[in-house]
Amino acid sequence: MKRIKTLETRDLKNSLISGGCGECQTSCQSACKTSCGVANQKCESNNKK
Amino acid sequence: MVHQYKLNGYNIVLDVFSGSVHVVDDLAYDVIELYESLPAEEITARLLEKYRDRPDVSEAEIKECLADVEELKRQGRLFSENSFKDEVIDYKSRRTEIKALCLHVAHTCNLNCEYCFASQGRYKGDRALMSFEVGKRALDFLIENSGGRVNLEVDFFGGEPLMNWDVVKKLVAYARSREKECRKNFRFTLTTNGVLLDDEVIDFANREMHNVVLSLDGRREVHDHFRKNFAGEGSYDLIVPKFQRFVEKRGDREYYIRGTFTRRNLDFMNDILHMLDLGFTQLSMEPVVCAPSDPYALRKEDLPGLFEQYELLAKEMIRRRREGRGFNFYHYMIDLTHGPCVYKRVAGCGSGTEYLAVTPWGELYPCHQFVGDANYSMGNVFKGVTNPELRDRFKACNVYARPECRRCWAQLYCSGGCAANSYHATGDIRGIYELGCELFKKRMECAIMIKAAEAEME
Numbered sequence: 001m002k003r004i005k006t007l008e009t010r011d012l013k014n015s016l017i018s019g020g021c022g023e024c025q026t027s028c029q030s031a032c033k034t035s036c037g038v039a040n041q042k043c044e045s046n047n048k049k
Numbered sequence: 050m051v052h053q054y055k056l057n058g059y060n061i062v063l064d065v066f067s068g069s070v071h072v073v074d075d076l077a078y079d080v081i082e083l084y085e086s087l088p089a090e091e092i093t094a095r096l097l098e099k100y101r102d103r104p105d106v107s108e109a110e111i112k113e114c115l116a117d118v119e120e121l122k123r124q125g126r127l128f129s130e131n132s133f134k135d136e137v138i139d140y141k142s143r144r145t146e147i148k149a150l151c152l153h154v155a156h157t158c159n160l161n162c163e164y165c166f167a168s169q170g171r172y173k174g175d176r177a178l179m180s181f182e183v184g185k186r187a188l189d190f191l192i193e194n195s196g197g198r199v200n201l202e203v204d205f206f207g208g209e210p211l212m213n214w215d216v217v218k219k220l221v222a223y224a225r226s227r228e229k230e231c232r233k234n235f236r237f238t239l240t241t242n243g244v245l246l247d248d249e250v251i252d253f254a255n256r257e258m259h260n261v262v263l264s265l266d267g268r269r270e271v272h273d274h275f276r277k278n279f280a281g282e283g284s285y286d287l288i289v290p291k292f293q294r295f296v297e298k299r300g301d302r303e304y305y306i307r308g309t310f311t312r313r314n315l316d317f318m319n320d321i322l323h324m325l326d327l328g329f330t331q332l333s334m335e336p337v338v339c340a341p342s343d344p345y346a347l348r349k350e351d352l353p354g355l356f357e358q359y360e361l362l363a364k365e366m367i368r369r370r371r372e373g374r375g376f377n378f379y380h381y382m383i384d385l386t387h388g389p390c391v392y393k394r395v396a397g398c399g400s401g402t403e404y405l406a407v408t409p410w411g412e413l414y415p416c417h418q419f420v421g422d423a424n425y426s427m428g429n430v431f432k433g434v435t436n437p438e439l440r441d442r443f444k445a446c447n448v449y450a451r452p453e454c455r456r457c458w459a460q461l462y463c464s465g466g467c468a469a470n471s472y473h474a475t476g477d478i479r480g481i482y483e484l485g486c487e488l489f490k491k492r493m494e495c496a497i498m499i500k501a502a503e504a505e506m507e
Contacts, residue, residue, distance in 0.1 A: 001117045003077035006126065007504055009385040012068040012394070012461065013125065013132065019390020023200050025236075026149035026404040028416065032307075032379060033206075033240070033262075034166070034338045034470070037489055038398075039462035039496065040382040041389045044200065 010043075021045045051128060052458035053082060056498045057364060063497065065458050066133070069126040070385060072501045076106055080114045085128060089115050133391055145402040145444060146196035150187055151417045153408050154179040154216055155208040159244045160284055162275045164311060164345060166338045170208030172421035177409035178213045183430065184220045187407045190430040192231050202259075204238040206406075206417060211245035221257050238262060240307075242276070243288030243295075251295045260303040262333075263292045267308050267320020274313060293328060304331050305379060311337040311345035318358045318365070325369075325376060333379035336488055338418070338470065347484060356491045363495035367502045381496040383462075394448070394461040400468050401427070401443025415443050418469030443468065446478050453481050462493045 023044040050065040060078040062071040073081065076096065083092045093111045100106035121127040156177045158170030170176075188203070195201055203224065205217050217239070224235045236259035243263055254261055265288065266272040273283025296304060306329040310317035317334055324332050339346050347355070362378060369375050398404070401415030408420055411430040419425040428435035448454045448465040457463075466485060474482035 001120075003074045003114050004117055004121070005072045005504070006121070007070040007072065007385060007500060009068045009070055010388055010390075012066065012391045013129075015390035015392075016133065020392040022146065022148065022198055022392075022403070024389060024393055025200075026202055026399045028398050028400065028404065028467075032333060032335055033417065034309075034335050034467065037380070037462055037466070037493075038389050038394050038464040039493060040379065040384070041393065042384055043387050043389055043393075045390070 018045065019043075050131070050458060051081065051085075053078060054494055056360065056494055057367075057502070059498050059501045061494075061497060061501060062127070063458060064121075064127050064129055065461060066131045067126050067129040068385075068388075068461065069121075069129075070497055070500065071121070071127070072504065076100065076111065077114050077117070080111065080118055081127065084115075084118050133395060144196075146198050147191060147194040147403060147405060148198045148200065149202035149204070149399065149404040150191050151204045151206045151404070151406040152179065152184060152187060152220070153207060153406060153417070153420065154184065154205050154210045154220075155213040156409050157212055158207060158209045158242070159212060159278065160209070160242050160276055161279045162277070164275050164309065164337055164339055164343070166418060167208065167420075172408075174421050179216060179407075179409040181216050181219050181223075183407075183409065183411045184216055185223050186411060187430045188220060188224050188227070190433065192227060192233060194433070195233065199232065200234050200236060202236045202238070204240060206240050209242055209244065210239060211241050211250060214245070214250065218253060221253075225257075236260070240264070242284065243291050244278075244284060246288070246291040246295060248294075251298055254295075255299050255302060258302075260305070261295070261299070262305050262307050263288075263295065265289065265292060265306050265308055265324065265329075266310070267314065267317065267334075268323045271314045271320055275309075275311075289327060296329060305333045306331065307333040307335065307379075309335050309337050311339075312347055312351065313345050315351055315354050316358065317355075318361045321362060321378070322365070330376040331379075332376060336485070338473070341474075349484060352484070352487055355488060359488075359491050359495050363499055366499055370503070371506065380492045381499055383493075383496040383500065385500055391461070394464055397443075397447045397465045398467065401440055401446075415439070416469060418467075419472075442478065450479050451481060453486075457486070457490075459486075459490045459493050463489050 024041050052063045054061055060073045062073055062081050079096055096111050156171055161169050191201055210217055237257055238260040239254050239258045240262040269285045272285045276284045306324050308320055314320060321334055336347055406414045406417040406420050413427040413429055414420045414425055427439055434440055446468055448460045454460050454465050468478040470482040470485050471480040472478045
């Protein structure tokens with residue numbers, strides 16, 4: 001598309017099927033301890049889609 | 050739901066429920082903005098008028114752009130519906146396993162920082178050190194309650210955990226001794242103010258700690274204003290060389306230099322630049338958590354200036370990355386392709402369910418920020434969680450527990466935010482800490498803008 005560049009992203013709807021294993025880091029267990037979010041967490045599933 | 054914004058020369062369009070990120074030109078930005086509210090003919094007429102001085106924008110161009118938007122909508126990458134909230138994820142009945150503990154090995158500290166949410170490490174209670182027996186029981190409790198989860202996280206926290214270092218080392222050894230038989234993988238984090246750091250601690254931590262969090266607020270005068278010892282002396286000169294040695298010896302392993310900013314350093318970008326000047330590249334800078342009445346508390350009127358700081362930070366990250374000397378900022382680390390699944394994005398931070406704090410006496414709390422609040426006592430490591438109603442309240446405290454979150458474009462980046470911040474701001478873990486929300490949204494806009502810039506660099 002000439003005027004729209006779409007960045008590669010994980011399809012969240014597909015992640016409904018492959019996700020939920022719970023092996024990822026707990027949100028607050030890293031650097032913040034006071035203002036967590038989930039965006040900067042990594043998926044640790046071997047079955048990620 | 051779509052969120053559009055312009056930042057640092059980039060026009061960015063986020064499709065919230067698919068997670069898609071589009072970087073678009075001015076015409077496409079306007080087309081998307083009008084797409085759901087006006088018929089195609091009217092959009093075309095309006096944009097022909099708006100762009101009448103632009104020879105590259107013809108009726109045919111607008112139609113082509115409309116067709117592209119329609120195609121993205123068909124693919125589910127624009128204007129996608131929320132298919133998560135009701136049908137698929139039944140949060141209340143989901144089974145949760147405990148996979149992370151914040152071990153308060155020391156409710157005492159060798160610094161006396163006025164802004165400390167933990168009241169100088171005592172959490173408004175008595176000074177205490179965790180015994181090996183209590184810590185060992187906490188690790189057993191974690192193993193017993195972690196079900197099939199392999200990766201278990203344990204944060205040695207305080208107060209100042211190095212004031213109970215021998216116990217920390219023994220607990221690491223004990224956990225390692227049980228990993229194989231239990232099929233678990235322990236990941237340890239050490240959070241320290243640095244005062245007691247020496248080579249022995251550094252070498253042990255670099256061998257055993259998955260992550261280390263080193264508290265430094267930035268410039269000497271900023272750091273020393275709050276981070277003083279009990280004699281009133283600043284700790285900057287003592288800890289900075291130790292942190293530099295620590296990081297130098299740490300190689301590629303994970304660490305964060307973690308600062309707190311307050312109303313006293315609303316220009317916190319200068320503190321980040323100072324951290325970089327000291328040679329640190331893995332950085333975190335957090336808004337202070339305190340009572341709104343505290344003189345250093347952040348206020349609503351500070352937001353425009355803070356937004357500017359976050360933008361400056363994002364631009365500096367892009368600049369340095371282009372020059373081959375990039376650095377990381379914790380809140381701008383966003384992994385668009387391998388980030389969390391939708392379960393994680395909706396379920397919240399895990400406090401009170403997957404993540405618990407353990408006091409030196411073995412009491413359980415939903416997280417470190419609730420420790421010492423009798424209303425939030427959950428049980429102890431000997432008897433387990435004896436307050437399941439409280440656990441269920443936290444289990445239900447997800448992004449869809451709040452109407453404001455349901456309407457917010459950042460819901461799947463934030464997951465409803467910090468329950469403790471909500472509680473302290475509103476008296477309810479399901480409340481909205483508005484100032485925190487505004488800062489979070491700004492950080493996400495910046496983080497995604499950086500991704501757009503990086504895509505250009507590739």
